[in-house]
Amino acid sequence: MLSNKLFPDAHVLPSIIKACAGLLAVNIGKQVHGFSLTSGLSLDPFVESSLIHFYVKCDEIIAAHKLFDNMAERDVVSWSALAAGYARKGEVANAKKVFDQVQYLGFEPNSVSWNGMIAGFNQSGCVLDAVLMFQQMHLQGFKSDGTSISSVLPAIGDLGYLSTGSQVHGYVMKMGFYVDKCIVSALIDMYGKCQCPLDMTRVFEETGQVDIGACNALIAGLSRHGLVDEALKVFRELHGRERELNVVSWTSIIACCSQHGKDIEALELFREMQATALMHGKAAHCFSLKRDITSDVYVGSALIDMYANCGKIQLARSFFDRMPIRNLVCWNVMLGAYAMHGNAKEAIEIFLWMQRSGQKADAVSFTSLLSACSQSGLTEEGRYYFESMTKDHGVEARLEHYACIVSLLGRAGKLEEAYSMIKNMPFEPDSCVWGALLSSCRLHHNMRLGEVAAGKLFELEPENPGNYILLSNIYASKGKFKEVDRVRDIMRDKGLRKNPGCSWIELKNKVHMLLAGDKSLPQMSQVLDKLDKLSMEMKKAGYMPNTDYVLQDVEEQEKEHILCGHSEKLAVVFGLLNTSQGSPLRVTKNLRICGDCHAVIKFISRFEKREIFVRDTNRYHHFKDGDCSCGDYW
Known part of the structure; x- marks a missing residue:
């Protein structure tokens, strides 16, 4: 346009400035600002307002404030944008200072003004200020809308203010805001953060919605409280209705299963997700x-x-x-x-x-x-x-x-x-x-406090089998096998079973699962033969198997045999047999890696000259040249 000697007027220039804001093109926007100054268009109120919005959106808040102070005719739109900009940056004092200036500017805040402050404080983590601004809005006679409610509910949840959240819930029902999907999701999330799973489920059922946002909030909330079966039920119902699932849906339910002992279900869901979303x-x-x-x-x-x-x-x-x-x-x-x-x-x-x-x-x-x-x-x-x-x-x-x-x-x-x-x-x-x-x-191996916990x-x-297993392991480490049997009897009476040690390794775009002690893998004889050869090399180097990690009441030789069947060892050796020399190996395990396996994999990384990554339930272990990234502390 400029190359054709056509100059933008006060109607076109705001659109150009808005485009610069949308692209976060700070340098170009400043050039446009310079053009507006030399052309005299900077005095137009629409151009000034557009420039303030541009600077705020590009995080140039000082420039925006300077421009606002020099405006010939300040308006509520520019003022609201500046105050909200400070709120989003977490600059509480400056945000409130600008907001309080309204009494001297000749106009009143509108819903956009209040919403910008509440949402801004919430986004910057100033959750208490977001709630206080919401309360101040009501005290001054302004009614909340969908934006202010969906912005303040996450802040209320973060603070754990259940009473305030219940009051907002009552207002939502009174005003008929249940039709707003964002508000429903925010209510469910708020009750989840406030440790109220029953209220969270009640909101979901009362609204009768199957919106994916509400479902994701419910799954995350149920998971937070360890209600994994209920979370799985919600997920399966959503999936059964052929609703469009997103990455949050899959991630929430897989994490929920993984964190609460349902490792096989987590793996099955992960594979299902891969098939549909990869x-x-x-x-x-x-x-x-x-x-x-x-x-x-x-x-x-x-x-x-x-x-x-x-x-x-x-x-x-x-x-x-x-x-x-x-x-x-x-x-x-x-x-x-x-x-x-x-x-x-x-x-x-x-x-x-x-x-x-x-x-x-x-x-x-x-x-x-x-x-x-x-x-x-x-x-x-x-x-x-x-x-x-x-x-x-x-x-x-x-x-x-x-x-x-x-x-x-x-x-x-x-x-x-x-x-x-x-x-x-x-x-x-x-x-x-x-x-x-x-x-x-x-x-x-602290039995006294272990029993308390x-x-x-x-x-x-x-119903979480992991807790019984941990107590059983403490008893076994002390040689109290009668107590071990008592705990296992309790598990059997409750219908609980220990999750078997399981590791996964991906080779040539295919995931292979190896269970502890499982002999069904087609290459298991080669895997065990390779493991025996590695064990001989390790013993030559002075390594002796650490049978303290075998908690069964069996002979020492049998303990060594059990150690050889740990799933992470099997997965690493399986990877050695099926990949080229020097290529890295990546293994995932459903339980915490044991000390003996940790020592063995350290040795393998040096002896075979491989980088080996093992992700257990606790953390990542990066083995290289006989050392591990954890420094043997995990």
Whole structure:
């Protein structure tokens, strides 16, 4: 248009500025701003308003504020955008200062003004400010709409304000907002976060909706409370109605099964998901590469998470470093990736970088940070961040944070301190907290506290076989096999069974499952022969099998034979036989890797000159040249 000597007027220029905002094209937008100044169009109120929206959306909030202060005719639209911009950045004081200026500007806030503040505070993790702004809106006589309600409910859930959430629920029913799918999903999510699974299910049933967002919220909430059978039922009903499932649906139900002992169901669901979604996922990734949108914060976050889950932590970090813009989700995904791999020092480095960049941490950030410290045995660092979370960052400790700190202390052998932490918690500990203590008692063979933790878990989740197995293992490690038999009798009476050790390895686009002690694999004779040869080489090098990890009351020779049948060993050797020399191996296990298998795989990585990645229920282990990334602490 310009090359044809046609100059935009005050009607066209706002459209150009809006396009720059949509593309986050900061430099071009500034050039357009310069053009508006030289042409005199910058004084037009529509052009000024468009420029303020542009700067806010491009995170140039200081430029937006300066422009607003110099406006000849300030309006409610520009003022609302500026206040919401500060709220989204988590700059509470500046957001409220701008918002309070309305009394001197000659106009009143409208629904967009209030909604921008509530949604902005919620997005930036300032959840208490979001709820207070919502209450202030009502006190001043403004009615909530669908946007304000769906924005404040997540904040209410994060705070655990059940009474406030119930009041909002009553308002929703009174105003007939049940038809709003976003509100229904937010209500279900809120009740889930407030530890109210019955209310969560009631909302889902009352609305009669089968919207995928509501279903995903219900599945996630049921999973959070360990109600895996109910979650599976909801998922299967949705799937049976041939509803379009998305990645959140599949991820939620697979994680739910995996975290609560239903490993076979998790594997079956994963394979089913692969069959229906893998082609779409690959197409989406290729599309993002062709269109050069991998730097987009949402696409980038998904890629970081995907590569971290596949064990490629360096590639995940490479994507993170190349992102020109990062939001809270990006930072948290990278923190979670390092926590998953037990890279505590790198997680702390990311957290400190996050602080320097001005991004405020939230509850999810600290969960990942504390988890990373726990995985690596950084006890003092974990204590420091747990204390500073509330004191320095204003983030109230939740159940998941206490579970992390209990695990941190327990794994370091400070079991009495961990138990004292549980007894002094400001709310009732859940199964995650007691489970963290029981796992630590199993690690350190502490029978007294193990019995306490197991007793609590038997009350909270009586149908979870894993808790009975952990207590049984503690008794077995002490040689109390009568107690072992008693626990197993209880399991049998309840119809519970131990989940067999199971490992998976993908070779030539096909997933192979190996069960502990299973002889049905076509190549099992070759696998066992190779394992025998490796055992001989290990004994020559001075390695002796650690039979402490066999908890059956059998002879020593039989214990060595049992160790050879552990599924992760079988999967690694199966991979050696079916891949070219030097290629890496990736194995997934449904249980925690045992110490003997860990030592064997370390030896194999050096003897066979292979990189071996093993993902167990606890973390990633990266074996290379006879060492493991966990530093033998897991």
